[in-house]
Amino acid sequence: MYNIRTYNAISSKGLNRFPADKYTVSSESAAPDGVLLRSQKLHTEVLPESVLAVARAGAGTNNIPTEDYTQQGIVVFNTPGANANAVKELIVAGLLLGSRDIYGGMNYVQELSHMDDSGEMGKLLEKEKKRFAGSEITGKTLGVIGLGAIGSIIANLALDLGMNVIGYDPAISVEAAWQLSSRVERMDSIESLLARADFITLHVPAIPATKHLINKDTLAQMKPNAKILNFAREEIVSTEDMVAALDSGTIAGYISDFPAPALLGRKDVLLMPHIGASTEEAEENCAVMAADQLMDYLENGNIRNSVNFPPTKMARNGGTRITFANSNVPKVLGSVLAVLADAELNVVDMVNKSRGDIAYNIIDVEGAIDAGIEAAIAAVEGVIRLRVM
16 A cells, blocks of 8 residues: 655545555555645655655645755656646736736726716716726737746747747757747847847746846846736746836836735736636646656656656566666666676666756566565665665
8 A cells, every 4th residue: 555645635636546445645644655735835844754755736846845855765746737727817817907907997996886876987987998098919029938838838829819929948848849839939038038028928937047037137128118927936036126127117017926015006016816726627637647646656666747856657567666766876777787687687678867966767677576685776876765666
């Protein structure tokens, strides 16, 4: 039996993916093999040594001490794209709210609760509606920074809405490139994108390289009538520099899913309460994807959508399966294979992948792995974590 510890309220559709005859799923599991969570912060929590993997039902993993877990051989999964449709729809709403003063107009109507004559109200609204006039997004230029799972969807959708779309992503994946329309114009730099766009939408992860990617220098490159949408991560935009840019008229507006005190009460800012992925469908999709990835790793050692380990997959070929994580240095794999050769165990199939300082291996061998062989492999210098299935 595998034990799964859960945090937060995980969708039942995800929890039901775990077969009852093979898994126990509980928020109180004392010795879990895997952890499934949403927003629980694990930085100050010590996980049991039994934990092999942590799966987050969502894209961001800022609440997980990924670097520490890598050193322990713990695989961290996320669910990129599972909430893409929910975020896409909210960004479209943000574009429309940002181009026309829909929000201001709706608030104004609510202020007329003192009026009881619909005819008089109609006359007043006809007179005052020009206060809330805006412009159409058709024909405007949308700049997409980050053309991954969500960015590419937004780019294609914006084209369907009649916008011109330019994009920047120096590390676009082959998969994302295939999904991207050929009508999206690729830009060579963020600066060139910012100078041309009427709206900019951000779709990059929160990593050291993207912290305050939007700052006083990049804001200065923009058109004075341009607006930025941030439904990615709060840290990507410097709030202090954004306020200064809005105060000086450097840009026209900011639409964000990440409120901050300094942004409150401004007519040139539209804030939402971090609801980008807050739909029933998105929560279900994330939970299902996280559960499936966790099960495939625990049962087969396969890795898909990990933020700290390389994608690694191999079909079962019979016999015994060995997986191990190791420091990405020479001779580790050779030493493990030598242990198997000395034990006269034939390797049926194997795969070796690396990502930065970590390497991961799946090896299928004929025959059984006894405790002595397992100990010998675990003792190889550089091996971080070994599993025998």
